[in-house]
Amino acid sequence: MPSLPLDQIQVTQKDPGSGRQRSISALDPKRVQSRNFITYTPPPDKCGPAVLEEFLERADFITKDLQWLLSLPHDRFWCQVIFDESLQKCLDSYLSNAPRKYDRCMPFPPAVQQVQNKLHHYVFLTFLRMSTHKESKEHHITPSVFAEIIYNNYLFDIPKLLDVCILFGKGNSSLLQKMIGNIFQQQPSYYQDLDDSIPTLLQVFSSIMKVCGLQQDECEEPLKLGDEKPTSPLDMAEQELQDTVFYLCDTSSTIWAFLEIFPSASQTLQKHNFLSSLSSFYELCCPELESAIIKRKFADKSIQLDLWRRLCHSRKKLLEISHILISNTCLQPILERSAENIQPYVEEFLQILTHLLPERRFLCDYDEQFPVAEDIGLLQQVSPSLDETRTTYLLNGVKSAWTEARKFKPHIPILAPSCAERVTEGACGSTEQNSQYLDEPECLGAAAAPLPSGVELDSLVSQVKDLLPDLGEGFILKCLEEYNHNAEIVINHLLEDNLSPRLWELDRTMPRQQKVDPCPLVSSRSNVFADDEFDVFSRDVVDTSRIWRGRKKPETAAQLLADKSAILAQKERATVSIVWFLKNIQWMQITMMSMMIHMMGTRLEQMMQILMTS
Numbered sequence: 001m002p003s004l005p006l007d008q009i010q011v012t013q014k015d016p017g018s019g020r021q022r023s024i025s026a027l028d029p030k031r032v033q034s035r036n037f038i039t040y041t042p043p044p045d046k047c048g049p050a051v052l053e054e055f056l057e058r059a060d061f062i063t064k065d066l067q068w069l070l071s072l073p074h075d076r077f078w079c080q081v082i083f084d085e086s087l088q089k090c091l092d093s094y095l096s097n098a099p100r101k102y103d104r105c106m107p108f109p110p111a112v113q114q115v116q117n118k119l120h121h122y123v124f125l126t127f128l129r130m131s132t133h134k135e136s137k138e139h140h141i142t143p144s145v146f147a148e149i150i151y152n153n154y155l156f157d158i159p160k161l162l163d164v165c166i167l168f169g170k171g172n173s174s175l176l177q178k179m180i181g182n183i184f185q186q187q188p189s190y191y192q193d194l195d196d197s198i199p200t201l202l203q204v205f206s207s208i209m210k211v212c213g214l215q216q217d218e219c220e221e222p223l224k225l226g227d228e229k230p231t232s233p234l235d236m237a238e239q240e241l242q243d244t245v246f247y248l249c250d251t252s253s254t255i256w257a258f259l260e261i262f263p264s265a266s267q268t269l270q271k272h273n274f275l276s277s278l279s280s281f282y283e284l285c286c287p288e289l290e291s292a293i294i295k296r297k298f299a300d301k302s303i304q305l306d307l308w309r310r311l312c313h314s315r316k317k318l319l320e321i322s323h324i325l326i327s328n329t330c331l332q333p334i335l336e337r338s339a340e341n342i343q344p345y346v347e348e349f350l351q352i353l354t355h356l357l358p359e360r361r362f363l364c365d366y367d368e369q370f371p372v373a374e375d376i377g378l379l380q381q382v383s384p385s386l387d388e389t390r391t392t393y394l395l396n397g398v399k400s401a402w403t404e405a406r407k408f409k410p411h412i413p414i415l416a417p418s419c420a421e422r423v424t425e426g427a428c429g430s431t432e433q434n435s436q437y438l439d440e441p442e443c444l445g446a447a448a449a450p451l452p453s454g455v456e457l458d459s460l461v462s463q464v465k466d467l468l469p470d471l472g473e474g475f476i477l478k479c480l481e482e483y484n485h486n487a488e489i490v491i492n493h494l495l496e497d498n499l500s501p502r503l504w505e506l507d508r509t510m511p512r513q514q515k516v517d518p519c520p521l522v523s524s525r526s527n528v529f530a531d532d533e534f535d536v537f538s539r540d541v542v543d544t545s546r547i548w549r550g551r552k553k554p555e556t557a558a559q560l561l562a563d564k565s566a567i568l569a570q571k572e573r574a575t576v577s578i579v580w581f582l583k584n585i586q587w588m589q590i591t592m593m594s595m596m597i598h599m600m601g602t603r604l605e606q607m608m609q610i611l612m613t614s
Contacts, residue, residue: 003138006075007145026075029083033076037065037090040119042097043112052112059115062090066122070129074139081130082153094123095163101170102249102313124168130155131179133186147187156183158190158197166257173261180262194265198272204251205281211236211244214284233292241296242307245289249310252317259324266328275325276355282318283359286311294466305495308467312492315365322362323370326352331375334382346383349375350390357397364401372398461512463487468494473512479503 009026024030038061044051069080069087080087098120107113129135133146141149150156161180168176184190213232233241259265269275289311298304330349334342353372356363366372376391457480464476464487476490482500483489493499534542 003140005140005142005145006078007142009075011075027079027082029079031076031079032083033080035065035068035080035084035086037084037086038062039090039093040097041093042099043108043116052109056111056115059119062094063115063119063122065090066119066126070122070125074135077129078141078149081155082149088154091123091126092160094119095160095167098123098167100166100250100253102253102310120167124172127164127168128175128179131183133182143186147189150183151187151189156190158193161190161262162254162258165261166254169257169261176261181264184262184264191268194268195271198269198274201251201255202272202274202277204247205277205285208244208248209281209285211240212285212288214288233288234295238296238298238303241289241292242303245293245307245310245314248289249314252314252321256317256321256324259321263324263328266325270325270329275322275352278318278322279356279359279362282315282362282365286315286318287361294463304467308491309495312488316369319366319369322366326375331378334379342383346379346386349379350394353394353397357394357401360401360404363398367398367401457485460485460487464490464494467491470508472507472509474510475503475506475508477512478506478510 006026010023011026011031012021012023013030014020015022038058040062041055041058043055069077072080099116108116130150133143134140161183165176165180211231231240233244236244259269293304293307293311296304326349330345330352333345334349337345356366363372373395376395380386380391457477460480461473461476464479465471465473468491471494479490479494479499480487482503483493533539534547536542
C-alpha cells in the first residue's frame with residue numbers, strides 16, 4: 001500500500017497547555033525546533049589572526065547547523081525549511097556574499113579554503129534537497145502542494161536560481177539541470193517570473209551605459225551651457241570604474257551560468273530582443289571600458305590588471321550568451337525537427353544575423369569564437385531551398401566586418417559532422433563549461449593581419465606597452481611573433497604569467513633592434529632606367545657590345561656591303577613562306593577538286609531538269 005504524501009499526514013503531539021495528545025498536520029509551525037541560524041560573511045581579504053578566527057568560527061557554526069538540518073527526517077526537514085526564517089536568511093546571505101570564481105586572483109589560505117569548501121558543499125546539498133518533492137516511495141509531497149510551498153514561501157525565486165547556477169555550476173551541471181528543470185516543471189509560474197525579470201536584466205546594461213556616458217534617459221532635457229558633460233570611463237573616478245567593471249563581470253557571468261544550466265530560458269529572453277540589446281551594449285560599451293583601462297594611470301598596478309582580466313572575462317561570457325541564445329532558439333530546433341517544418345527557425349536565424357550586421361566589432365568577435373559560415377553551411381544542408389543570394393549577402397557582411405576591424409579571418413572548412421556536433425553540444429554539452437576564471441583563455445579579439453609592419457606593427461607594440469610599460473619593445477616583438485601578432489593574446493599570457501618556454505629565457509627589458517639598410521639609396525632609387533636591360537642593380541649580365549662612349553662612328557661603304565644580315569633575314573622569311581606553301585598545297589588541291597566536282601554535279605542536275613520538262 002503506497003504511503004500518504006507528507007501534506008496529508010497527521011501526527012499526534014502533546015499539547016503543552018493541557019497535556020493532552022492531539023492530532024495536527026505534519027507540516028505545522030508548532031513542530032519547528034528552535035535553532036538560530038546565523039548569517040554568512042565572506043572570507044576576509046586580509047587574514048589577520050582575529051578576523052581569520054572569526055570567519056572560521058562563523059563558518060563552522062553554519063556548517064554544523066546545516067549538517068543537523070540535513071540529518072532531520074523528511075517531515076521535520078520540511079517544517080524547518082518552511083517556517084524557520086533564520087534558515088532562509090542564512091541561505092540568502094550565502095547566495096549573496098559567497099565568493100565567485102572570478103572574484104579573486106590569489107587563492108585563500110589552506111585553512112580558509114578547506115572550511116569554505118566544506119560549507120559550500122552543505123549549502124548545495126540543502127538546496128538540492130529543498131528542490132526534491134520525492135525522496136523515496138515513503139517520503140514525498142504532492143507535486144501541486146510542493147509547487148505552492150516553494151513558490152508561496154519564496155524558497156526559490158529567479159534571483160536565487162541565478163545565484164545557485166553561478167555558485168554551484170562547476171562540477172554539478174547534471175544535478176543542477178535536474179534541479180532547475182524540476183522546479184520549473186512543477187511550478188510553471190516561475191516562467192512568468194522569469195519573463196517579468198528580463199526587463200530588469202536589460203536595465204543592468206542600460207545603467208552601465210548611462211554611467212559610461214553612452215546613453216541618457218529619454219525624458220532628460222538637453223544639456224545647458226553651464227551643465228557638466230556626461231562622465232566617460234576615461235574621466236570617471238577610479239572606484240566608480242571598478243564598480244562598473246565588477247558589475248558587468250558579475251551580471252554577464254551569472255546570466256551565462258543560468259543559460260548553461262537551463263537553456264530553455266533562451267526562448268523567454270528572446271521575446272524581449274535580449275540578443276539585440278546585448279550586441280548593442282557590446283559594440284558601444286566594451287571598447288570604451290577597454291580603452292579606459294589601458295589609458296588610465298592607476299596608482300596600484302594590480303588594480304589595472306584585475307580590471308583587464310574581468311573585462312576580458314565579461315566579453316567572453318557575453319559572446320557565449322549570444323551563442324546559447326542563437327543555438328537554442330534557431331539551430332537546435334532545426335536539428336531536432338529535421339523531418340518537420342524548419343523554415344520558421346531558418347528564417348529567424350537569418351533575421352538575427354541580418355540585425356547583427358551593423359554591430360561590426362561584436363560580429364567579428366562572435367564569428368571568431370563561433371564561425372557563422374559553419375552555421376550557414378548547416379542550414380544549406382538541411383534546407384536546400386535556402387536563398388543563396390541572402391546567405392551570400394550575410395557572409396559578405398561578416399567578411400566586411402573583419403576587413404573594417406583590420407583582422408585576418410582564418411579559413412575553417414565547413415564540415416557537416418562538426419557543425420552538427422558543435423550545435424548539438426550547444427549550451428550544456430561541454431564538460432569544461434564551468435572552468436575557473438583564471439584558467440580560461442581570455443583572448444577575444446581576432447588575430448591581427450599576417451606579418452604586419454611599419455605603423456601597424458608599432459601600434460601593436462604600443463598597445464602592449466601601454467598596459468605593461470616595464471617591458472622592452474624587443475621582448476614585446478618576440479612575444480608578438482610567438483602568438484601570431486595578436487596583441488590581446490600576448491597581453492593575457494603576460495598577465496597570467498603563462499608564456500611559452502622559449503620566451504621565458506629572454507630578457508623582458510630587451511630593447512628593439514633597428515635594422516640598418518647597407519645601401520639605403522640603392523634600395524630606394526627609382527627612375528626611368530630602373531629594371532631596363534642596362535640596370536646593373538637588377539641584372540648580373542649586360543650586353544656590353546651595345547654600349548660605347550661618345551657618338552657612334554659611321555660605317556664605311558665596304559662595311560655596309562659586307563653586312564649580310566638583312567639578306568639573311570629576308571632569306572629566312574622566304575624559307576618560312578615556301579615551307580608553309582608546300583605544307584598547304586595538298587589541302588588547296590583537294591579543295592579545288594571538291595569545288596569542281598560540286599559545280600559539275602550542279603550542272604548535270606540542271607540539265608536533267610531541262611530534259612525532263614521537255
